Amino acid sequence: MSTAPRAGRPRASSRETLAEAASELFLEQGYEATSIADITRRAGVSRSSFFNYFSSKSDVLWSGLDARIDAALVALSDLGTDADGPVARRALIGIIQDFAPDPLALALRNAQAMGLEEELLRDTGLRHARIAGGVASAACATGVSAVRAEVLGAAWAAAVMSSLRVWAEQGAGQASLEECFDEALRSVYDLPWG
Amino acid sequence: MSTAPRAGRPRASSRETLAEAASELFLEQGYEATSIADITRRAGVSRSSFFNYFSSKSDVLWSGLDARIDAALVALSDLGTDADGPVARRALIGIIQDFAPDPLALALRNAQAMGLEEELLRDTGLRHARIAGGVASAACATGVSAVRAEVLGAAWAAAVMSSLRVWAEQGAGQASLEECFDEALRSVYDLPWG
DNA sequence: CATGTTGTTGGACTCAGTACAAGTAAGGGG
């Protein structure tokens, strides 16, 4: 947890350094057009080292959010049969709390400059699915039927991801992200076309 | 539309042949472990030819559903300001009507035998996102706010994809897929945790 | 200085996907 500079060769780089170099290049020349070699060249390390810090190119963008989602999934699965709306809301709010200085926020805001729209659609879908699966499992544990649980999970996951996207697009700070999320959550229970 | 054997060299293979070879190999040794070269070797054509029939490896699984989704998106975008529940339902039902002999159905049913669960999660998410986007656009066109429209889209998309998955998992034929979808759609407007 | 630990580096590799030039099997027209 603390700084532990104990033994062994010191790191030549860091997640932050690499993420910064990557973000610059994504903005300059687009995500697709930026190779991992480009990133490590700018960061001053070798290509191999990249994978000591990130598991993939897209991990640069998503690792921050993924860690939060992992934590939320654990919290959700700990709920057992006590799950309900307010409790689940508390488990999910951690995903979006204090989400300011993240490469993903930058990517969401500059999606078209980075040529990311396709990539983001795909990867957003994966995160949506993970959140939805967690919520659905929690709902299943309280006796909700499978399909209903999945629809519930999808709606709640959309509340998380949509509020995140809308918030990032409009400059990350205008409105509170949590307010945005609560508004989305309210709309889950007041949908049109019924 | 009709058989048009007009000019030029006749095809040495077909989507069906390749899809069949691919499905066999996916079942035998898993999706990841099956390379495109494996598929074309079994189908008796060269690796290059694969891309005359499919745009990617995952396209073997998804092209059938993707075509249906494309049609549904067109139908949705044609709705203009007249969109409402029943009309949207009619646009989406085409996605799942008569969905029997598809590689995707096989893959959904044998997901773990194929070692697909990760891959399916990712790709399902993309289709979910496309459907959700189409529904959300249609809703936006009728004056619904952006976030509410996205939650609506996600819920409806989950109704489509979840009913498809559940139906495929339990043997594709037990219950009518359309009944499954309508039940899911009803649950959109009767969710727990409210 | 010897040693263990941690991290870096380069190289070899597989596989997806792209690009393209050259070859090949048809039909149709002279």
Place this chain on the structure above:
DNA sequence: CCCCTTACTTGTACTGAGTCCAACAACATG
């Protein structure tokens, strides 16, 4: 029957992601 057009196939060469690994480098400690 030859030639042209059309459509499809094939081999080859390429890029880029991601994996694996052995060799090497820098630190702390005794």
